[in-house]
Amino acid sequence: MPDVSQTRRRFMHATATVAAASTIPAAMANNESTSRAKRTLTTDVLVCGGGCAGSAAALSAARRGAKVLLVEKAPFAGGIITSVGLPYFDGIANIRDNRVVVRGIPLELLSKSGVCAADAKKVAKHNPTIPNTFEFKRLLDQSFQEQSSNLTVLFNSFLCDAHASGGRIQSVTLANKDGLVTVQPKVVIDCTGDADVAAWAGAPFEQNAEVQPLTLHFRVGNVKNEPNLSGPCRVALEAAQKRGELPFYYGPGVMFMFGKNEIYVHGVRVPADPTNAADLSRAEMQGRADAHAMFRAWKRDVPAFADSYFLEAYPWIGVRESRRIIGQHVLSEEDLMTSRRFDDAIATGCWYLDLHPNKTTIGSANDFKPEKVQPEPYDIPYRSLVPQRIANLLVAGRCHSATRGAHASTRVTVTAMAMGEAAGLAAALSLESNTEVAQLDGVKVREALSNQNAGPFTDN
Ligand SMILES: Cc1cc2nc3c(=O)[nH]c(=O)nc-3n(C[C@H](O)[C@H](O)[C@H](O)COP(=O)(O)OP(=O)(O)OC[C@H]3O[C@@H](n4cnc5c(N)ncnc54)[C@H](O)[C@@H]3O)c2cc1C
Structure with missing residues (x-):
């Protein structure tokens, strides 16, 4: 086990509000003690x-x-x-x-x-x-x-x-x-x-x-498991994109992977720089917006989705x-x-x-x-x-x-x-x-x- 006891220094505690609140003027934040717990592991x-x-x-x-x-x-x-x-x-x-x-x-x-x-x-x-x-x-x-x-x-x-x-x-x-x-x-x-x-x-x-795009995976429940569902789903996404609701997508891969009436979707495509914290945050929000736009397009245009519901998106957008x-x-x-x-x-x-x-x-992940x-x-x-x-x-x-x-x-x-x-x-x-x-x-x-x-x- 790493030695957790080697060094343990404690400083005065700063309040979480000082650390987190961006509305506090910089000068005021600087006057607060920058306290934090410190420990060393080997x-x-x-x-x-x-x-x-x-x-x-x-x-x-x-x-x-x-x-x-x-x-x-x-x-x-x-x-x-x-x-x-x-x-x-x-x-x-x-x-x-x-x-x-x-x-x-x-x-x-x-x-x-x-x-x-x-x-x-x-x-x-x-x-x-x-x-x-x-x-x-x-x-x-x-x-x-x-x-x-x-x-x-x-x-x-x-x-x-x-x-x-x-x-x-x-x-x-x-x-x-x-x-x-x-x-x-x-x-x-x-x-x-x-x-x-x-x-x-x-x-x-x-x-x-420019790196490969990021993708948020999501699942939709209570979808009627019909053959060739990807076809109408693709048409619905083309229409959503034309309406300005979806900037990019791929496929879509619509798969009954984990359950009989539950689809798992990888079709979100967000260009971003994943090593830039602000751009990664933007991509997370864009990924959620695009996933939900896809779901709404299918619910609107594809009968198999009539009684479906958005089950969940996974916590993180994926970085390739x-x-x-x-x-x-x-x-x-x-x-x-x-x-x-x-x-x-x-x-x-x-x-x-x-x-x-x-x-x-459209229809696949790659253009080759x-x-x-x-x-x-x-x-x-x-x-x-x-x-x-x-x-x-x-x-x-x-x-x-x-x-x-x-x-x-x-x-x-x-x-x-x-x-x-x-x-x-x-x-x-x-x-x-x-x-x-x-x-x-x-x-x-x-x-x-x-x-x-x-x-x-x-x-x-
Ligand atoms: C959307 C998407 C779809 C893909 N599809 C496929 C596919 O179909 N088949 C396939 O085989 N591969 C696929 N890949 C590729 C593959 O999944 C990844 O490239 C692979 O997981 C790489 O493994 P890794 O261990 O390098 O990274 P990861 O599995 O991503 O592991 C990195 C770990 O490090 C952690 N971490 C990162 N930074 C920090 C930090 N600063 N502090 C603490 N922890 C940190 C992360 O939380 C994560 O757990 C896909 C990738 C993406 C993004």
């Missing part, structure tokens, strides 16, 4: 973000025996799956023959969700879905609790700063109900999706001026793309499309280069043919998790080091989990061998993964 491995990559990273490092602190801003783990409500385990199997190409923790979570056998070699669909996202939260809770001797979880905790000196991260700051908390880790794994911690620590990264670190190797489209093999491969990807445009695309950008299962090298300049930092998930095109494939859920598992094991190995993660031999990480029935499919 840990072997700090995993930042408990989404797809982070959950796998934390489990992987803790199971190997490292003392791990997992920090997540949501009150639960699972990231996109639980906070944006995305049930897909894309990347688990090759599209051509449904052959499983990712084992380890992603396959374990899929099988524990009741979708396949623990040692499945094939799955029924190349893009299987889990039946229930709440149960997935519980599965992660239980998996973490099984590691409680090594793993401490802090939910409702927002990482907000990192301090690096001498080429290492010395401390990371988070904010939660304890106030501002300083964490002093030996190794950091950034799984925030946005490379927040890597960026704050000064690791080089890139972010395109933001920062990507520039690591020791930048994985490229060419690496993917030529199935380039790497000695230090630690994971396999297999999804197509799934790049959503910032415009309406996915089969034209469908690679064979490909290697992801350890060096694409290793940033430049910071020796004790790994970055896993959708913010690892890849070109924009390659990232459009590596960003899917299972591939992110596989990278997280590798990063967690690498962090533990670095501590065992007293070697910085930046200097660790990726071939050794691959061997260790292979020994526990994980890692790239070529070792299968």
Whole structure:
């Protein structure tokens, strides 16, 4: 367990109103004491973000025996799956023959969700879905609790700063109900999706001026389950857009995914910069407005929706793309499309280069043919998790080091989990061998993964 007792300094309490009220003149706010609780935690491995990559990273490092602190801003783990409500385990199997190409923790979570056998070699669909996202939260809770001797979880905790000196991260700051908390880790794994911690620590990264659009997922109840419902739904959205009620949309994907008369919709499309707090807030509001505009259009024009009701939108709008670190190797489209093999491969990807445009695309998500950008299962090298300049930092998930095109494939859920598992094991190995993660031999990480029935499919 991290040492929570090391330092605990308390200052006079500021009132919440002073901190929150934007109407208070700046001069008056400055005269108030800037009091806050401060405490310092130490840990072997700090995993930042408990989404797809982070959950796998934390489990992987803790199971190997490292003392791990997992920090997540949501009150639960699972990231996109639980906070944006995305049930897909894309990347688990090759599209051509449904052959499983990712084992380890992603396959374990899929099988524990009741979708396949623990040692499945094939799955029924190349893009299987889990039946229930709440149960997935519980599965992660239980998996973490099984590691409680090594793993401490802090939910409702927002990482907000990192301090690096001498080429290492010395401390990371988070904010939660304890106030501002300083964490002093030996190794950091950034799984925030946005490379927040890597960026704050000064690791080089890139972010395109225009990134893929954001999407809020929502569910509508009491819809008549009729065949080809997407057709009339599409027509209704075209009409709503013409009336000026809906700026952009895609598809729409209208799926009876979780219940017989309940649809799950991904069709919202909001262009925004997800690393800009104000623009992200605007996007959240636009996403809710667009989701409700879609629902109203269907209720108005599609008979199957006559008695329907808006069930719920998931808490967060989903971010597809933001920062990507520039690591020791930048994985490229060419690496993917030529199935380039790497000695230090630690994971396999297999999804197509799934790049959503910032415009309406009627009937589908993309304005290109996915089969034209469908690679064979490909290697992801350890060096694409290793940033430049910071020796004790790994970055896993959708913010690892890849070109924009390659990232459009590596960003899917299972591939992110596989990278997280590798990063967690690498962090533990670095501590065992007293070697910085930046200097660790990726071939050794691959061997260790292979020994526990994980890692790239070529070792299968
Ligand atoms: C709308 C949408 C639809 C998608 N559709 C599919 C699909 O159909 N199939 C598929 O496989 N993939 C899909 N993807 C892509 C995929 O889901 C993500 O790219 C994938 O989840 C990446 O995993 P990750 O671990 O990097 O990020 P995430 O799963 O997003 O995890 C990041 C975690 O870090 C936490 N976090 C972030 N910043 C902080 C902070 N500062 N402090 C504390 N915690 C923080 C977040 O709350 C989150 O839990 C979709 C993505 C989106 C947005």
